[in-house]
Amino acid sequence: MTDLLQGLVIRTQAGYQYVRTERGDYRCRLRGRLRQGRAEGDLVAVGDQVLIQPQEDMTGSIEKVLPRKSVFSRQLSGINYEYRQIILANADLAMLVFACADPEPKLRMLDRFLVITERAHIPAVIIVNKIDLCGLEQAKEIFSLYDKIGYEVLYVSASTGEGVEEIKKHLKGKLTTLAGPSGVGKSSLINQILPGVKLETKEVSQGLGKGKGRHTTQVRQLFEVSENGYIADVPGLRTLALWDIEAEELDAYFKEIAPLVPECQFNDCSHSHEPGCAVQKAVAEGKIHPSRYDSYLRLRFPDGDLEEEE
Numbered sequence: 218m219t220d221l222l223q224g225l226v227i228r229t230q231a232g233y234q235y236v237r238t239e240r241g242d243y244r245c246r247l248r249g250r251l252r253q254g255r256a257e258g259d260l261v262a263v264g265d266q267v268l269i270q271p272q273e274d275m276t277g278s279i280e281k282v283l284p285r286k287s288v289f290s291r292q293l294s295g296i297n298y299e300y301r302q303i304i305l306a307n308a309d310l311a312m313l314v315f316a317c318a319d320p321e322p323k324l325r326m327l328d329r330f331l332v333i334t335e336r337a338h339i340p341a342v343i344i345v346n347k348i349d350l351c352g353l354e355q356a357k358e359i360f361s362l363y364d365k366i367g368y369e370v371l372y373v374s375a376s377t378g379e380g381v382e383e384i385k386k387h388l389k390g391k392l393t394t395l396a397g398p399s400g401v402g403k404s405s406l407i408n409q410i411l412p413g414v415k416l417e418t419k420e421v422s423q424g425l426g427k428g429k430g431r432h433t434t435q436v437r438q439l440f441e442v443s444e445n446g447y448i449a450d451v452p453g454l455r456t457l458a459l460w461d462i463e464a465e466e467l468d469a470y471f472k473e474i475a476p477l478v479p480e481c482q483f484n485d486c487s488h489s490h491e492p493g494c495a496v497q498k499a500v501a502e503g504k505i506h507p508s509r510y511d512s513y514l515r516l517r518f519p520d521g522d523l524e525e526e527e
Contacts, residue, residue, distance in 0.1 A: 219279055221268040223447045228438040229263055235438075236269055236280060236361075245269050251279070253439075262288075263437045264306035264392055265450060284459065287337045289394055293359070301461075305394045305449050311339045311386060314397035314406065316347040317356040326398060328471075328512035331368070335470035336462060342369045342387060344395070346402040349374040366473045373407035387446040402470060407450055407499040411440050467517050468496070473505050475514060489514060 224238035234245045247261055248270075253268045261267065261282050269277040289305040315322045327343070334341040343363050348356045356372050364370045373380030384406070387393065395403045407414060439447040468474045468488060474496055478486070484495025490496075499505045 222271045222277075223266060223268055223283075225439070225447075226261060226263050226265045226267055227441075228436065229261070230436045230438075234261055234267075236267060236277065236279070238269070238271070240271070241275060243269060243271055243275050244275045245279050247279045251282070262306045263419045263439055264308060264447075266307065286411045287339050289333070289337065289339065289396065291442040304396075305392075307392055308337075308339050308394050308449070309391035310393040311341045312344050312384070312387070312393055313341055314344040314346055314395050314401050314403050315360075316350075316401040317345050317359055318347055318350040320398070320400045322359055323398070324508055325512045325515065327363075327394065328509065329397065329516070332462070332467070335472070342371060343385040343396075344404065344406070345370060345372045345434075347376055347381065348372050349376050362509065366506075366509070373406070375402045375409050379405070380407055381409045384440070388446045388448055390446050392439070392447045392449065394449040407440065407448060410448065411442065414440055441508065463516050467513065471509065471513055473499075473509065477526065487517060489517065 222238050222240065222243075224236035224243065226234050227242070227454055228235035232246065234247065235244050238242045245267075261279060265285065266283040267279045268281040268283070270280050271277045272392045285306045287306070287308055288303050289308050289311065290301050290303050300494060311330075313327060313330045313334070315327055331341060343360065345356050345360050353372055359371075360370050371380055371383055373384060375381070388410070395406060397403055437450070439449050462470075464487075465485070468478050474488065477495040477499055478493035481488070481491070483491050486494050486496075488494050488496035496505065496510075500507065500510045
């Protein structure tokens with residue numbers, strides 16, 4: 218039997234996984250015994266390190282998926298199922314792409330992305346695209362609050378190329394995902410970073426309204442950039458469900474809230490109405506931005522179940 222070969226899953230499409238190894242790229246299928254009736258999407262994903270049984274015709278079978286250090290995932294729900302879909306494994310960096318206009322930015326969605334990256338221990342950089350439409354000053358008025366709480370924010374234009382070189386500096390030697398809602402220009406940015414790729418792009422659909430562009434990415438894949446780095450092209454996400462996050466732990470994933478939790482009077486403080494709450498005090502003193510606090514409350518109490526004292 219041929220020795221197993223380790224490689225990186227760089228593309229998944231139609232039940233096949235394309236694995237990059239020191240001997241070249243192999244088109245593989247997941248070994249049947251690994252499936253055991255489960256959907257392949259949570260067993261092997263782009264970014265996974267795997268062991269394959271290679272064949273001379275550059276095909277192979279995936280024999281083992283090595284442990285992941287991180288995952289970027291979303292929850293899919295149907296009539297009779299809930300399914301955690303792994304979008305990207307082993308990411309070193311998440312670039313969260315939002316537009317300052319067309320579509321109008323939804324900061325609560327950005328806050329949801331940030332909660333996911335914080336929980337997964339994936340560093341995040343916020344990319345504000347389309348500054349050619351609204352101007353740098355207006356873009357900073359919208360997004361500067363994130364810079365103040367410790368996130369790096371890059372202001373760019375995929376249309377003009379402004380800021381793209383700064384993005385490239387972050388990609389060296391890392392596996393990076395560009396994630397964000399549809400229509401914000403992720404594919405256009407990748408085309409700027411890697412001109413030879415030429416991903417399909419579409420304008421925001423007017424028929425669907427602002428912020429509801431059509432998905433253009435159908436294949437999950439990694440593109441190699443300079444100095445051993447890869448950038449992931451993943452489907453645009455219109456919504457992002459928080460997967461397996463308990464309400465009581467949510468405050469740990471807000472950078473400006475987490476350090477204040479030990480100062481609260483009650484150990485189980487929800488930061489919504491309790492006396493002696495350090496978080497509510499910080500909001501009142503202007504130390505926590507109202508929109509971030511509102512995002513926390515909406516995630517903490519998704520059904521609007523807030524105490525009257527709030």
